[in-house]
Amino acid sequence: MKTKYFDLIDQTYEFPQEEFSLNSNNELEFHGVDLMELVKEYGAPLKFTYLPKISENIQRAQGWFKNAIQEHSYPASYNYCYCTKSSHFKHVLKEAVKNGIHIETSSAFDINIVQNLLKEKLIDRDTFIISNGFKRDQYVQNIASLINGGHEKCIPIIDNYEELNLLQESINEDFNIGIRIASEEEPKFEFYTSRLGIGYKNIVPFYKAQIADNPQVKLKMLHFFINTGIRDTAYYWNELMKCLKVYIALKKVCPSLDSLNIGGGFPIKNSLVFDYDYQYMVSEIVLQIKNACEEAEVDPPNLFTEFGSFTVGESGGAIYEILYQKQQNDREKWNMINSSFITTLPDTWAISKRFIMLAINRWKDEYERVLLGGLTCDSDDYYNSEQHMNAIYLPKYRKEKPLYIGFFNTGAYQETIGGYGGLQHCLIPQPKHLLIDRDADGNITTRIFRPQQTSDQFMQLLGYQ
Structure with missing residues (x-):
């Protein structure tokens, strides 16, 4: 027995x-x-x-996107970002940035971490700093300090209508921005729409009213985040398609828009029977984006992902x-x-x-x-x-x-x-x-x-x- x-x-x-x-x-x-x-x-x-597992997972994801881009002859680039909020420790960041990645921040003190990495030359001005989250005085000031110091690839993601004015008051140079979509949450959630970002229907009007004729600001990125992560569900594919409709409508009136951030992380192994086909999901995402853009006759965007748990969890x-x-x-x-x-x-x-x-x-x-x-x-x-x-x-x-x-x-x-x-x-x-x-x-x-x-x-x- x-x-x-x-x-x-x-x-x-x-x-x-x-x-x-x-x-x-x-x-x-x-x-x-x-x-x-x-x-x-x-x-x-x-x-x-x-x-070593941190570098291994980064390289796996970079490989999946490289394969998908080659498979579908996708005409734009891919950029891997690490969400510092998953683990802020220096040993984690130091290991992660060995792999030519970029960084996503969520609060004011994250920028202090970025400044430290720059000072120690672990990253440089070619590193994208995607500044997400709800921004108030200290966060705005820290972002402004980074951009005023010459870091042109710092892209603050606009979360609400007031943030653009706050940033412009503090930034001396021309700068690039992104806009975050307020995605609709899965039906089981107790709320219907994410508290973060700007609603689907309001993004193009917001661009026309506050950005289109603004000489200091250039819109470069649309940011899409799903709280439940990238999963092969009807909910995820439906939200991605809605996001692509916004990207296409925005791209047609905003030539400078050239990047799509498909935020929302990959799942990590939480059981010995865990089964997830990462390569299939990446290939399907790349194909869906390419097909939607070609059908609408707009250039497919450069792709950004923000993987936090996937980077460091395992x-x-x-x-x-x-x-x-x-x-x-x-x-x-x-x-x-x-x-x-x-x-x-x-x-x-x-x-x-x-x-x-x-x-x-x-x-x-x-x-x-x-x-x-x-x-x-x-x-x-x-x-x-x-x-x-x-x-x-x-x-x-x-x-x-x-x-x-x-x-x-x-x-x-x-x-x-x-x-x-x-x-x-x-x-x-x-x-x-x-x-x-x-x-x-x-x-x-x-x-x-x-x-x-x-x-x-x-x-x-x-x-x-």
């Missing part, structure tokens, strides 16, 4: 997979990184970023130790981790997001059905991998045999949403954060980015010191 944890995984999923395998000790490896060796050296809880992971098991009734066993889900993986609590979860060790032990609980005194501090199952499976708890578990593809948003380095719920400290890389010979290297938070740091934040 197959009762081992390995048997459960092997008969439920295709295993091993590209990023997951077992070593000779039947312990989990992630992209060839021995995770138990990390635990032995650095302890747990532990967060890590596997930097590089991240977290490792916890099971501290104790609580038998709460005849059928509920709670495995308590030595950290908190609310503070370290806030999306599991806020939006019931799933991440890949696997045992790190003891794969040849028998498994049991459990629930996972965090250390805070909050009833919502738990994780369940299948909402309809209310339980997950792990090797049986043995007090004398420590069990470690890993959550994977957690690299996007969790630190910024969780308030990295600040106060945490119930004062549960942020774990140690490790950076994993490979040298020129392919050997794995590790270094500590931040140690675990200390009580002194909390006391300072709280005003006790």
